[in-house]
Amino acid sequence: xxxxxxxxxxxxxxxxxxxxxxxxxxxxxxxxxxxxxxxxxxxxxxxxxxxxxxxxxxxxxxxxxxxxxxxxxxxxxxxxxxxxxxxxxxxxxxxxxxxxxxxxxxxxxxxxxxxxxxxxxxxxxxxxxxxxxxxxxxxxxxxxxxxxxxxxxxxxxxxxxxxxxxxxxxxxxxxxxxxxxxxx
Amino acid sequence: xxxxxxxxxxxxxxxxxxxxxxxxxxxxxxxxxxxxxxxxxxxxxxxxxxxxxxxxxxxxxxxxxxxxxxxxxxxxxxxxxxxxxxxxxxxxxxxxxxxxxxxxxxxxxxxxxxxxxxxxxxxxxxxxxxxxxxxxxxxxxxxxxxxxxxxxxxxxxxxxxxxxxxxxxxxxxxxxxxxxxxxx
Numbered sequence: 001x002x003x004x005x006x007x008x009x010x011x012x013x014x015x016x017x018x019x020x021x022x023x024x025x026x027x028x029x030x031x032x033x034x035x036x037x038x039x040x041x042x043x044x045x046x047x048x049x050x051x052x053x054x055x056x057x058x059x060x061x062x063x064x065x066x067x068x069x070x071x072x073x074x075x076x077x078x079x080x081x082x083x084x085x086x087x088x089x090x091x092x093x094x095x096x097x098x099x100x101x102x103x104x105x106x107x108x109x110x111x112x113x114x115x116x117x118x119x120x121x122x123x124x125x126x127x128x129x130x131x132x133x134x135x136x137x138x139x140x141x142x143x144x145x146x147x148x149x150x151x152x153x154x155x156x157x158x159x160x161x162x163x164x165x166x167x168x169x170x171x172x173x174x175x176x177x178x179x180x181x182x183x184x
Numbered sequence: 185x186x187x188x189x190x191x192x193x194x195x196x197x198x199x200x201x202x203x204x205x206x207x208x209x210x211x212x213x214x215x216x217x218x219x220x221x222x223x224x225x226x227x228x229x230x231x232x233x234x235x236x237x238x239x240x241x242x243x244x245x246x247x248x249x250x251x252x253x254x255x256x257x258x259x260x261x262x263x264x265x266x267x268x269x270x271x272x273x274x275x276x277x278x279x280x281x282x283x284x285x286x287x288x289x290x291x292x293x294x295x296x297x298x299x300x301x302x303x304x305x306x307x308x309x310x311x312x313x314x315x316x317x318x319x320x321x322x323x324x325x326x327x328x329x330x331x332x333x334x335x336x337x338x339x340x341x342x343x344x345x346x347x348x349x350x351x352x353x354x355x356x357x358x359x360x361x362x363x364x365x366x367x368x
Contacts, residue, residue, distance in 0.1 A: 147335030178362030
């Protein structure tokens with residue numbers, strides 16, 4: 001899976017053949033088919049693994065007895081914090097959904113929606129508790145949070161001028177400032 | 185170009201052949217080659233057209249004698265405002281850069297960087313004038329602004345519950361709240 005992710009990032013899913021994957025690993029096609037029924041199945045596995053892990057970790061955050069803004073901050077850190085480790089798989093996940101079979105794409109889209117709706121529910125509970133501005137549109141702000149975090153996978157170079165942890169803090173601050181009421 | 189954009193959005197650049205494009209138009213390959221030297225050249229044209237138009241329109245905004253926050257708001261509106269018209273071309277632009285020839289990709293990356301750096305300079309001038317919080321990192325905030333706006337191309341359905349103009353206003357408000365100093 002790791003080798004295929006590297007190839008998909010580099011050449012794209014369509015332009016990568018099973019032959020390319022096994023060549024890069026120095027194994028035979030038989031070993032590929034021992035693990036995966038098809039290139040399709042491999043792509044689905046990559047998508048599942050990525051979103052399932054995020055959902056599990058998000059659930060742990062949601063279960064905590066904490067203010068909405070701490071939960072939101074923890075979700076931002078979850079998304080940005082392990083970009084180093086998760087960068088390549090996320091890259092495939094963000095770009096190749098349209099190459100999944102329709103039934104598989106449906107499954108993944110439903111899980112993505114669930115992740116987003118859970119951000120929305122944190123926003124809503126923060127609006128209700130007065131932590132966040134009452135005029136916010138929680139659905140659109142949930143998309144904005146995902147925009148800030150997911151877009152960073154497009155440009156951020158781990159090991160550059162900023163550590164991922166620093167980026168996560170900058171963005172937590174930016175997002176929270178954008179949604180808390182102006183101080184009296 | 186429009187027909188090819190529709191096919192690239194649907195099937196991806198790699199999986200779309202010149203034959204697919206001319207078939208969809210009901211013309212011969214000769215007509216394709218009359219306009220473009222290759223599929224590569226067509227893809228470059230799509231990228232150039234998209235970023236060049238944005239740069240021209242951004243320049244008009246920058247030339248105005250207006251506070252930094254009005255300029256930033258105008259740039260957010262520029263990016264979100266004509267998603268209806270620009271959605272498909274933007275979709276190709278965001279996704280297929282890696283399929284450009286290296287020299288072409290370099291040209292496009294330089295123009296993208298210019299667009300982003302000009303957002304950064306608006307942020308910087310707003311920080312200097314006291315309109316924006318002085319502890320902001322203008323480079324990272326410029327990326328965050330692009331995250332919020334560009335990500336909306338991934339999910340926003342024009343003609344849905346919200347008009348593009350309303351989305352632009354929501355996001356202008358969110359971003360400005362995130363960067364102006366807390367009111368005294």
